[in-house]
Amino acid sequence: MQTTELQTTGLRANRLTTDRLTTEQIDAEFPLRDGLIYLNHAAVGVWPLRTARAVRQFADENMYQGATAYPRWMQQERHLREQLARLLGASSVNSDDIALVKNTSEGLSLLAYGLDWRSGDNIVSTNQEFPSNRIVWESLQDQGVALYPADISGDDPEAALMALCNENTRLLTVSSVQFASGLRLNLERLGAFCRQRRIIFCVDAIQSLGAFCFDVETCCADVVTADGHKWMLGPEGLAVLYIRPQLRQRLKISQFGWHMVERAGDFDAIDWQPASSARRFEPGSPNMLGIHALSASLSLFEDIGMQTVESGLILRAEYLRDAVLAEQKLELLSAQDVARMSGIVSFRRRDLDAEGHAALYRYLMKHDVICALRGGGIRFSPHFYTSEQAMQAALAMAVQFNI
Numbered sequence: 001m002q003t004t005e006l007q008t009t010g011l012r013a014n015r016l017t018t019d020r021l022t023t024e025q026i027d028a029e030f031p032l033r034d035g036l037i038y039l040n041h042a043a044v045g046v047w048p049l050r051t052a053r054a055v056r057q058f059a060d061e062n063m064y065q066g067a068t069a070y071p072r073w074m075q076q077e078r079h080l081r082e083q084l085a086r087l088l089g090a091s092s093v094n095s096d097d098i099a100l101v102k103n104t105s106e107g108l109s110l111l112a113y114g115l116d117w118r119s120g121d122n123i124v125s126t127n128q129e130f131p132s133n134r135i136v137w138e139s140l141q142d143q144g145v146a147l148y149p150a151d152i153s154g155d156d157p158e159a160a161l162m163a164l165c166n167e168n169t170r171l172l173t174v175s176s177v178q179f180a181s182g183l184r185l186n187l188e189r190l191g192a193f194c195r196q197r198r199i200i201f202c203v204d205a206i207q208s209l210g211a212f213c214f215d216v217e218t219c220c221a222d223v224v225t226a227d228g229h230k231w232m233l234g235p236e237g238l239a240v241l242y243i244r245p246q247l248r249q250r251l252k253i254s255q256f257g258w259h260m261v262e263r264a265g266d267f268d269a270i271d272w273q274p275a276s277s278a279r280r281f282e283p284g285s286p287n288m289l290g291i292h293a294l295s296a297s298l299s300l301f302e303d304i305g306m307q308t309v310e311s312g313l314i315l316r317a318e319y320l321r322d323a324v325l326a327e328q329k330l331e332l333l334s335a336q337d338v339a340r341m342s343g344i345v346s347f348r349r350r351d352l353d354a355e356g357h358a359a360l361y362r363y364l365m366k367h368d369v370i371c372a373l374r375g376g377g378i379r380f381s382p383h384f385y386t387s388e389q390a391m392q393a394a395l396a397m398a399v400q401f402n403i
């Protein structure tokens, strides 16, 4: 294969520096098979070695002794809540504020069907949301609740969102990072606005948790939800749901069972009340397999440090951005400004139409460049460990493709 020269940003100089792990140890966590270029963390991330090991160990344990060590599993569950609380902003969030739910969509649905809507209420969101953060709000239409999607394609997406809010706006709900373009919103600005207007602020953080530092307090988020299978490098089917304690007590509970009561495990008790903690949203047996896996994945982020992860990822996104901008055949679909950038870099080939892009996507996938076809172009989403060589080779293939 002939390679195309791409402008570099000096990424080679960026060795991830952490106190706890050497670069070699970080590399060893990602033994991707030879030739595979994985640029699809915005869809489903890869598991680090330690996660695969934790799952194997859990499988063996189940095979050899069933649930004999269940008390230790429960400790792991508590530990995961603490890890997630730290990821969301340790100074203000504690493990009691963390519910473990099935996915982001469930987290959003628990909020949507927990609020006491009044006919005439409205919800403001963007016009670029993933369906999970649109459909659930549209489903409230029969209760007289309207969804206003703001066009955020202009220079000031937050202003567009705020301009749509009025005295009947009960909720503003956005993805921290848009799934197709990768546009990163200024959550602090939106949160401050919502706090002042007493509008509930909900953040679908699946495209940024595990990629960027997050702090519930500085962005004044009332609700944050995210599945662990993308940037957090965990398995599918286990998500975090944070709801600010005052709001948590006001939400109607719609799923019931032994696990959501205050005295879970006291199976003889006749009387019950919902747990005061966020466990009130978890009706039954926890996803122990997922808990072991996600906890292992998050331990890697803790060893490396989120600041290092974030700067390593931004450097890679900048590398892709600059390489796309330097190549005549390509057009960048994502933002160029670092404050708006994320782990997602989307681009299109100027000479290809929609069908051509579908063919380009198939070509890349066939040649082991794992990526996505989104928003009218190709979406690359590396993570903090992705090598420059991998990104360079992937872009070269996108440039060389002939229909």
Ligand SMILES: Cc1ncc(COP(=O)(O)O)c(C=O)c1O
Pocket (backbone or CB within 6 Å): 042, 043, 102, 103, 104, 105, 106, 130, 132, 133, 175, 177, 178, 179, 204, 206, 207, 226, 227, 239
């Ligand atoms: C912004 C966003 N929200 C939600 C989802 C879906 O999440 P889940 O499957 O956890 O409901 C996705 C998946 O791509 C997404 O990109």
